[in-house]
Amino acid sequence: MADTAREPPPAESTDFEELEDAEELFPEPAAADNESEPASLPAEDISTNSNGPKQDSLFDDDPEDLFAEATEEVSLDSPERDVLLSDGPSPAITPITPPLSVITPCLGHDDMFTHSSFDEIEEEELNDSFDMHISVSDPEKVGDGMNAYMAYKVTTKTSVSLFKRDEFSVKRRFSDFLGLHSKLASKYLHIGYIVPPAPEKSIVGMTKVKVGKEDQSSNEFVEKRRSALERYLLRTVKHPVLLKDPDVLQFLESSDLPRAVSTQALSSAGLLRMVNKAADAVNKMTIKMNESDAWFEEKQQHFENLDVQLRKLHASVESLVCHRKELSVNTAQFAKSAAMLGNSEDHTALSRALSQLAEVEEKIDQLHQDQANADFYLFSELLGDYVRLIAAVKGVFDHRMKTWQKWQDGQMLLQKKREAEAKLQLNNKPDKLQQAKDEIKEEIEELEAKVHQGERDFEQISKTIRKEVGRFEKERVKDFKTIIIKYLESLVQTQQQLIKYWDAFLPEAKAIS
Amino acid sequence: MMEEVQEVRSALSVHGHDIKVTDVLRDGDALTFVIVSQKLSGTGEYHVDRTYDDFEWLQQHLFSQEDVPGIQGVIFPPIPAKPQVNASAKVLKQLGFLGLGEWQPYCKALETFLRQVASHSMLEKNKAVEIFLTSTDPPGRQRARKNIFNRLSQAVEEKRKEGHKDVDEFFQAARDQNLNLTGHSKNAAERFLDVVLTEQKIAVACGHFSAALHLCVEAGEDPDKQAFSRICVKLSEVFESMKKNMTSTAANDVSTLGLGLDLESRYQEAEKEMLFRRTCKLVELETARRNAEKAKPVKKTAMEEVKKAAETEFDQICGVAKQEIARFEGVRVEILQQALVQWCEQQLLTAKESADQFNQYLQAFRGMA
Numbered sequence: 001m002a003d004t005a006r007e008p009p010p011a012e013s014t015d016f017e018e019l020e021d022a023e024e025l026f027p028e029p030a031a032a033d034n035e036s037e038p039a040s041l042p043a044e045d046i047s048t049n050s051n052g053p054k055q056d057s058l059f060d061d062d063p064e065d066l067f068a069e070a071t072e073e074v075s076l077d078s079p080e081r082d083v084l085l086s087d088g089p090s091p092a093i094t095p096i097t098p099p100l101s102v103i104t105p106c107l108g109h110d111d112m113f114t115h116s117s118f119d120e121i122e123e124e125e126l127n128d129s130f131d132m133h134i135s136v137s138d139p140e141k142v143g144d145g146m147n148a149y150m151a152y153k154v155t156t157k158t159s160v161s162l163f164k165r166d167e168f169s170v171k172r173r174f175s176d177f178l179g180l181h182s183k184l185a186s187k188y189l190h191i192g193y194i195v196p197p198a199p200e201k202s203i204v205g206m207t208k209v210k211v212g213k214e215d216q217s218s219n220e221f222v223e224k225r226r227s228a229l230e231r232y233l234l235r236t237v238k239h240p241v242l243l244k245d246p247d248v249l250q251f252l253e254s255s256d257l258p259r260a261v262s263t264q265a266l267s268s269a270g271l272l273r274m275v276n277k278a279a280d281a282v283n284k285m286t287i288k289m290n291e292s293d294a295w296f297e298e299k300q301q302h303f304e305n306l307d308v309q310l311r312k313l314h315a316s317v318e319s320l321v322c323h324r325k326e327l328s329v330n331t332a333q334f335a336k337s338a339a340m341l342g343n344s345e346d347h348t349a350l351s352r353a354l355s356q357l358a359e360v361e362e363k364i365d366q367l368h369q370d371q372a373n374a375d376f377y378l379f380s381e382l383l384g385d386y387v388r389l390i391a392a393v394k395g396v397f398d399h400r401m402k403t404w405q406k407w408q409d410g411q412m413l414l415q416k417k418r419e420a421e422a423k424l425q426l427n428n429k430p431d432k433l434q435q436a437k438d439e440i441k442e443e444i445e446e447l448e449a450k451v452h453q454g455e456r457d458f459e460q461i462s463k464t465i466r467k468e469v470g471r472f473e474k475e476r477v478k479d480f481k482t483i484i485i486k487y488l489e490s491l492v493q494t495q496q497q498l499i500k501y502w503d504a505f506l507p508e509a510k511a512i513s
Numbered sequence: 514m515m516e517e518v519q520e521v522r523s524a525l526s527v528h529g530h531d532i533k534v535t536d537v538l539r540d541g542d543a544l545t546f547v548i549v550s551q552k553l554s555g556t557g558e559y560h561v562d563r564t565y566d567d568f569e570w571l572q573q574h575l576f577s578q579e580d581v582p583g584i585q586g587v588i589f590p591p592i593p594a595k596p597q598v599n600a601s602a603k604v605l606k607q608l609g610f611l612g613l614g615e616w617q618p619y620c621k622a623l624e625t626f627l628r629q630v631a632s633h634s635m636l637e638k639n640k641a642v643e644i645f646l647t648s649t650d651p652p653g654r655q656r657a658r659k660n661i662f663n664r665l666s667q668a669v670e671e672k673r674k675e676g677h678k679d680v681d682e683f684f685q686a687a688r689d690q691n692l693n694l695t696g697h698s699k700n701a702a703e704r705f706l707d708v709v710l711t712e713q714k715i716a717v718a719c720g721h722f723s724a725a726l727h728l729c730v731e732a733g734e735d736p737d738k739q740a741f742s743r744i745c746v747k748l749s750e751v752f753e754s755m756k757k758n759m760t761s762t763a764a765n766d767v768s769t770l771g772l773g774l775d776l777e778s779r780y781q782e783a784e785k786e787m788l789f790r791r792t793c794k795l796v797e798l799e800t801a802r803r804n805a806e807k808a809k810p811v812k813k814t815a816m817e818e819v820k821k822a823a824e825t826e827f828d829q830i831c832g833v834a835k836q837e838i839a840r841f842e843g844v845r846v847e848i849l850q851q852a853l854v855q856w857c858e859q860q861l862l863t864a865k866e867s868a869d870q871f872n873q874y875l876q877a878f879r880g881m882a
Contacts (some may be wrong), residue, residue, distance in 0.1 A: 302731070309729045316725050320718040327711040334704040341697040346690065347846050353853060473737035480744050481878060488751065488875040495868035502861040509853035513846055 132237055133157040134252075136230040139222045141209065142173075148210045149173045150222060152229060156252050162244060163253060170255055174201075177229055183247045184236070189392070190399045191457075192464030194472060195242070196235035197388040199228035227377060231385060238475070289401050293462065299469055300397055307390045314383040321375045328368035335361035349512045356508045360501050367494050374490040382483050386476070393472065400461045407454030414447040523638060526553050527646055529631025534620040538562075542598045544616070546623060550646050559647045565595055567645065568623065570652050571630075574641035581635060583826075585790045586833030588841050589636075590629035591779035593622045609706050610771040618767055618775075625776060629844075635833070674796050675789060681831070687838055688788050695781040702774040709766045716759035723752035743881065751874050758867040765859040773852025777845055784841055791830050798823040 138153040155169035181198035188195050205221040237243045237252075251257065291297050335358045342354030421440045424433065527550035536547040545562050552558065572592055578584050593611050596619055597604045605612045611619045627646070631637050644652050679685035726749035730742040801816070801823040808816040 306729075309725070312725045312728065313722065316718065316722040320715065320722060323711055323714045323718055327708065327715060330704065330707040330711050334701070334708050337697065337701040337704040341694075341701050344690075344693045344697050347842070350846050350849060353850075357853065470737075473735070473741070477737055477740045477744065480741070480748075481881065484744065484748055484751075485875065485878050488871055488878060491751075491755070491871040492868055492875060495864045495871060498864040499861060499868065502857050502864060506854070506857045506861065509850065509857050512850035512853070 131158065132160055132243075134230065134233045134237060136226050136233065139226055146207075146210055149175075150206075150209060150225075152226060154233065154252065160243075162249060168253060170252065170257070172251070172257065174199075174206075174225070174229070175259075176251065176257055177232065180236075180247060180251045181232075184242060184245060187245070188242065189395060190403075192396050192400065192461040192468060193239070193241060194389070194392050194396055194468045196232060196239070197392050199225060199232055224381075227381065231381070235385075235389075239471075289404055295466070296397070296400070296462070300394075303390055303393055303397070307387065307394070310383055310387050310390065314380065314387060317375060317380045317383060321372055321380055324368060324372035324375055328365050328372060331361055331365040331368055335359075335365060347512075353508045353512050356505055360505050363501055364498070367497055371490065371494055374487055378483050378487045378490070382479065386479075389472075393469070396465055396468065400458070400465055403454070403458045403461050407451065407458050410447060410451040410454045414444065414451050417444050417447055523640060523643065525631060525637045525643055525646070527551055527559060527631070528553060529628060529637060532624060532627045532631060532646065534624040534627070537616045537620055539598065544596055544598065546620060548627065548646065561646065561649065563645070563651070567652055568592055568626070571641055571645045575630065575636055575639060578639060583829035583831075583833030584635070585794065586787060586830040586837055587633075587635055588780070588784045588787045588837045590626050590633065591776075591783045592626050593619060593779075609702060610709070610767055610775045613709070613767055613771075614764075618772055621768070621772055622776070625772075674793055677792050677796055679792070680795065683835070684788070684791070684831070688792070691781060691784050691788060695778070695785055698774060698778040698781050702771075702778045705766070705771060705774055709763050709771060712759050712763040712766065716756045716763065719752045719756035719759060723749045723756065726752065740881075747874065747877060747881070751871070754867070754870050754874070758863065758870075761863045762860065765856065765863060769856035769859060770852050773849055773856075776848055780841070780845060780848075784838070787834060787837065791827075791834055794823070794827050794830055798827045 133156070135155045136152050137155065140151045140153075142149055142151045151171045151173050153169050154172050155167070156163070157167045159166065178198050178201075181195070184195045202221070202225075205218075205225070208215075208218045209222060233252075236248060242248055338354055338361060339358035342351050342358060345351035345354055417440060421437070421444060424436055424440060532548065532550045534546050535549050538545045538547065543564065545564055548559075548561050548563055550559050569592070572589070575589060594604075594607050596608070596611075596616070600608065600612060608619070611622050630642060631646070636642065641652070679688065726745045729745040731738045733739070798820075801820040805813070805816040805820040
């Protein structure tokens with residue numbers, strides 16, 4: 001089994017338990033479109049499907065192939081899931097405590113993106129006459145007890161001609177989103193496309209919801225998830241190639257989606273863990289790629305740095321959100337104490353002023369909560385999304401290395417065969433000779449074809465990655481700018497509200513005597 | 514070093530209402546406060562250096578004015594707790610607002626104490642006040658003769674007198690109200706302190722975020738990289754601005770409402786102590802009356818004397834106490850009003866400045882290519 005080849009970093013032993021359990025608990029799933037096999041089976045070629053771009057058997061019998069697991073998945077719907085999946089935070093991002101209030105931040109995007117033909121990887125320069133609005137809304141609990149789940153309404157408004165109608169909506173559950181991601185990942189990641197990661201799973205969060213507690217923390221959890229699902233879809237459809245994928249179209253349009261039962265969806269946190277482990281292992285492995293292209297070297301370093309910086313920023317914002325919520329709690333308590341003081345006060349005007357003070361502080365508490373939401377839903381989630389996105393980027397770079405390796409391996413094998421052929425020429429057993437010579441000739445021809453393909457694959461993935469990275473950098477600027485503007489708007493609004501409150505309170509304070 | 518002060522009373526030669534504690538000097542663990550007061554004659558100022566011990570010396574002298582009738586009925590302006598350089602968590606908690614910042618709130622509290630003393634008709638004439646404010650030499654470090662009321666420890670057996678039923682409706686009501694307000698004002702001060710401390714934490718967090726953004730600046734000529742770097746730099750400025758806003762808000766909170774609530778809380782305690790002294794006197798009086806009644810003829814006269822003395826003293830205390838309570842009501846309402854008005858005005862100013870600042874950044878980002 002592939003396990004023995006791994007060197008798990010000690011901190012992540014829980015992840016390994018996950019996988020091993022998966023292998024024991026889950027029988028081999030029925031093969032379905034675009035599904036990949038779990039690692040318990042000997043690694044096999046993925047069943048190709050005509051609606052994906054041409055796939056070569058890149059997931060070969062490589063026992064060292066840690067990336068095979070990148071598509072291994074765990075079913076959400078099985079009861080073993082709870083035992084199986086630790087809710088341990090991914091090393092990258094610890095889910096933070098959700099904000100206090102359930103104000104739905106308005107995060108509708110409207111985006112223009114380029115139109116490009118599906119088979120061509122060339123992107124035309126921006127003829128943006130297409131737009132697309134997607135919203136995820138109306139979370140609704142379906143069913144009871146541990147089999148319950150949340151259904152979300154996915155509404156699409158668009159003028160893009162790919163779709164049959166202008167406006168339509170469907171009901172989807174979380175596992176559907178994960179299913180979509182796993183399909184896209186299995187089709188596109190290994191050829192260099194940066195597939196946006198799906199939102200993270202959370203056993204704890206969902207269990208509370210299932211158990212039926214209608215309390216604030218479950219509401220916040222649902223809201224956090226709803227928002228994450230929305231952002232996930234928006235990122236996915238913004239990608240000109242992914243948008244055209246039939247699975248995406250089906251996801252958005254079709255009222256009946258086959259349940260992603262045997263797709264054992266891997267959460268982005270799990271993917272992150274995989275990539276991290278894989279990346280570590282790759283470094284330890286002897287893929288010493290002769291990087292002939294400085295661009296890739298530079299970019300890889302760039303993403304390493306970016307990863308570190310974004311995580312720092314994310315941690316910083318989480319701290320800010322935490323304190324902001326603390327401030328809200330403290331303000332509420334102060335408001336109460338001021339009210340009590342006002343009630344005990346004999347002096348009428350002072351008593352009234354203190355009661356007004358209590359009211360103002362209650363309103364300010366609400367402002368703090370709103371601001372904490374802005375801190376969280378705008379910045380914290382943005383940074384979190386980007387940290388996860390970078391994991392996908394790193395994965396794509398690693399795939400390129402593997403592609404290169406494959407090509408090199410092919411070349412080495414070809415070389416060996418040629419040498420063997422040469423040896424045969426010198427051999428003196430004429431009857432066996434011709435047969436062997438023919439065999440070897442065939443093998444050599446095959447290998448030559450493979451090597452050519454390997455080279456083309458390598459060139460293709462390099463080209464794709466260059467484009468994808470360029471796109472990523474552009475999107476990054478747009479994303480951040482959009483979020484920052486929203487955030488500044490929230491800051492301005494908060495101050496303006498404060499001005500109103502203080503303006504109203506001042507005469508009360510002055511009127512005390 | 515001055516000799517022990519005689520209980521001589523004379524007019525104060527400086528203005529009481531604008532005494533200032535202008536500076537605090539730190540020498541190792543010792544803190545010295547600089548006090549400036551204006552001469553009544555209009556010919557200049559007094560500058561003196563005083564330590565906390567000197568303040569305690571003053572207070573002891575005020576407490577021990579036995580010749581002043583009804584002195585126990587005075588609500589003594591409260592002095593802050595002893596300051597400590599590199600204070601322990603316990604001391605910091607005790608100091609509350611006064612332990613924040615670089616001792617500015619503390620100086621303000623000392624200033625208020627001196628102003629209250631200097632404007633109190635029964636206290637300001639004590640020579641100790643004059644010496645404290647005007648003498649270049651440090652006042653005597655000897656303890657006053659008799660420590661009539663030691664604030665720091667109410668003997669345990671005395672504690673139960675606190676609940677002793679009063680003979681006077683007015684005073685019973687005053688005691689009940691005081692009990693109420695002491696608790697609530699202390700609570701409000703503590704809750705407000707929590708708010709301020711959290712605001713400070715937020716300011717620090719914003720500072721960290723701002724600094725971390727600078728690390729994201731990327732070198733290179735790639736236009737997207739440059740655009741991203743510009744964004745990071747600008748956002749860093751935004752968070753720096755947020756930090757300033759929070760720091761300002763917290764500082765405003767402390768210097769106005771924080772100090773106001775702190776003073777109210779400590780002043781209510783001072784009133785509580787006065788009322789308790791009166792209650793103790795009441796118990797003493799009732800005991801004296803019983804003793805006089807039950808006394809055997811031999812002791813009777815003596816007991817009657819004691820009873821009369823107790824009655825006189827008690828009446829004097831009650832008289833003073835009533836005045837003090839009325840005065841205190843006026844003082845505290847004024848203090849709280851001033852605190853609330855100043856607080857509101859300063860927060861209004863901060864909010865307007867911040868709104869402008871954030872708006873500027875918003876426009877800048879919108880205009881960014």
